[in-house]
Amino acid sequence: MTDTPAATTATNSTTATDPAGPGDGAAEAPQPRRRPALSPSRAGDFKQCPxxxxxxxxxxxxxPPTKAQVRGTLVHSVLERLFALPRGDRSPDRAHELLAPTWDELSRESPEWAELFAEDETGPDGNAVGWLDGAGKLLDAYFDLEDPNRLDPEACELHVETELGSGVRLRGYVDRLDVAxxxxxxxxxxxxGAAPRAIGEAKALFQMKFYAVVLWRTRGVVPRQLKLMYLRDGQDLAYTPDEDELARFERxxxxxxxxxxxxxxxGDFRPSPSKLCDWCAHQALCPAFGGTPPEYPGWPEPTGGEETVLDRAD
Structure with a gap:
């Protein structure tokens, strides 16, 4: 698909699960409970290790969040704000200007993120200044891959959700949706992110097919292209799914x-040891490492698969 303008522009999406506002003078109605759902991150977790x-x-x-996760969230937020600007204003300089104020806002919302940085720590990511420079390099890599002035996305950070005929509810967030x-x-x-390329790419394609299924079922259109933009190494990967493939993936x-x-x-969620255990924050609770999990609290209601903002940054 070439970079063509979309007919409409949006930055957010609401769904039928949003609670209605209170009535005139009446007590606020209770918020509806959201059904347990499957997200691409949580599906990937179960595949990796139940x-x-x-x-x-x-x-x-x-x-604990990592600096790489937080930087990914920052870069995603800057790109979202960049596309909120009119064409012609989406320049590398403007993106760099958005970095510091966007980080200030994010760190106010999540003060623990700012605590990741110690002023006396050495290395390129040791303090916030060097870490921001690293985020700037990722933004520069984005402009090497694409000219954002050539398109108007229909949506950025789009919440998508659907229920399959079997009753499985799928829920997630799409970084960007372009509609010609x-x-x-x-x-x-x-x-x-810094995941090993082979593992990271397989995980990313799983995630993209997940979104493709949701969009296919909600819009009745198979996405023409699934595009992964690897900002760390300045490469991209484009994939074209077909309806039969998405039907198999749905199963x-x-x-x-x-x-x-x-x-x-x-409550039988068994560990599945692998090389990825080296990056797991829960080894102390894992039987594979001599730990003991907490008592099983039972199946969660109403959720069971929500993604966090750090999940979406990747």
Missing amino acids: LLYRFRAIDRIPE PTGEIRVVDYKT TLEAIWSAILTAGRT
């Missing part, structure tokens, strides 16, 4: 959710 899924989706054990005047859809995802998601529900009934 116990990791439990720790994140059910026990909701806090994990001809109706062709392109799903764009920015990658800034894969249904199988994953069925396995999650089976484990959820019994």
